[in-house]
Amino acid sequence: MPEFAERMSAMEKSANVIKGLFGAMNDPDLISFGGGAPAFEALPVDIVREIANDVIRKDKRGVEALQYGNVMGAEDLRQIVVKELLQPKGVEAKVENIMIINGGLEAMNLLCQLYIEPGDVILVESPSFVHSVEIFDMFEAKCIGVDMDDEGMDPDDLEKKIKLYKPKMVYVIPTFHNPTGRTLTLERRKRIAEFGGKYDVIILEDDPYRDIRYSGRDLLPIKAFDKTGHTVLANSFSKIFSPGSRLGYILANDAIMQKLFAAKTATNSHTSMLPQILCAEFFKRGYYPNHHKMICDLYRERRDAMIESIDKFFPEGTKRVFPDGGLFTWVELPGGINTTELLAESVKNPDVKVAFVAGEGFFVEGDGKGNNCMRISYGSVPPEKIKMGIKRLGKLICEKIK
Ligand SMILES: Cc1ncc(COP(=O)(O)O)c(C=O)c1O
Known part of the structure; x- marks a missing residue:
């Protein structure tokens, strides 16, 4: 077979990061704050x-x-x-x-x-x-x-x-x-x-x-x-x-x-x-204004549930972003916790079963920067599940810090 082009090695490196980031997210028992997809309720199917x-x-x-x-x-x-x-x-x-x-x-x-x-x-x-x-x-x-x-x-x-x-x-x-x-x-x-x-x-x-x-x-x-x-x-x-x-x-x-x-x-x-x-x-046909209002109301409710839950269940010293829109918040954990290791544990542990995206892969520096950070996507998770998932994840983090 002919050799693959030189550029493939760089592309494969990034693709593997993406695979690693999203790999665990197809498990139906998992509460996933991983993917950045819109809520299914936000898709105007009818x-x-x-x-x-x-x-x-x-x-x-x-x-x-x-x-x-x-x-x-x-x-x-x-x-x-x-x-x-x-x-x-x-x-x-x-x-x-x-x-x-x-x-x-x-x-x-x-x-x-x-x-x-x-x-x-x-x-x-x-x-x-x-x-x-x-x-x-x-x-x-x-x-x-x-x-x-x-x-x-x-x-x-x-x-x-x-x-x-x-x-x-x-x-x-x-x-x-x-x-x-x-x-x-x-x-x-x-x-x-x-x-x-x-x-x-x-x-x-x-x-x-x-x-x-x-x-x-x-x-x-x-x-x-x-x-x-x-x-x-x-x-x-x-x-x-x-x-x-x-x-x-x-x-x-x-x-x-x-x-x-x-x-x-x-x-x-x-x-x-x-x-x-x-x-x-x-x-x-004039559908956009009502649809737009509906999705904003939906995501606002989810954002509020997410921020409230992080503030309640994550340990003292946690930093989080309060977003005025979009689908994500970003959390920096105290206590030297490595979020790549935390993710591996939280998706496997039957008492947790929560996914997020570990922060490190988002940094081009590749020197461990962001290894205490996580991207948490709340757009496609209903409020009750947000509360449940963050409570379980928060408990795991608090235990690790202790
Ligand atoms: C920052 C940013 N840019 C671009 C896109 C591209 O979106 P799409 O190609 O789905 O329109 C996304 C999607 O998640 C994004 O987060």
Whole structure:
């Protein structure tokens, strides 16, 4: 057999981390705070069935749904992005600058195709989203971590590292960050946008959680402060409509969009038409506002149950993030507990049977950083199970500390 390409070793390393992170989560007896999937109650199954029955017909949009489509995406879905998702959040955009992509993740892939040569540096938050790092690895980029605190990516450390490493790209998840649930402050958003032009670096703003805010006040995206076109905004329909539909979008300036057009054409011609049409009709038929309210109410209740339970059952000295939206909180444990070992024990112990994601795998440093941390996802677990799971996990942690 021919030898596999060099890049596979880097990709396999990240894929194994992901496998390890999610491996234990198929056990039906387990209470899993592991995966980041939306709640099944948040998927608009009945609405989509009704839409499909109505529009997937020859005399409506059936032919369009099954035919080749436009590289940039369905025109009406792009208009919806501009008018219903960006404008109300303070971002003015032209339809020509929106591309519909195969899930938000494709943005990372396409941007790497545009900019990354092997060895180029990408600065990422420390910790960062493992799947994006896996894509950066595939392009043989060198990922370097930037410090974070409760207010998100630290712009002082970012500026220092931009000067030091001359990166091609800065990858930032500003709102209800994965894995920490933290949100970048407005002041920091402004500064990071300025760095784009000042240091001639692409700011890749990945913002798939911003639309599921259920407390606090909306913040303008970094893109809203971008005066030079260096910020590229990526977003996803996974959390507000359906992850299985694999839909997302990119907002970029004319010059970047022209290159994205070429990269998208070469990669997969265009995003699947069928989900684009179902999603566009979901918005056009006015289902989104009620659906949006329903999912925010659902996740707010789960967030409250989670934070209350952590505060009640985890040991003194535990630090946790109170997220105003999204699906995750991040916990730092006291007492030198290693969460990778804790996870192995908590999924096996019949009195616990609780999964979460150990923190270490989210750090590109690979030096044990974050080994007392855990990402806890509450989106797909009902409140009673949240309380039960956190009580059992808390008991195990307290016993270990003793
Ligand atoms: C930070 C971040 N970016 C991007 C994505 C991509 O989502 P998708 O490809 O499902 O649209 C996710 C999904 O979990 C995410 O957490």
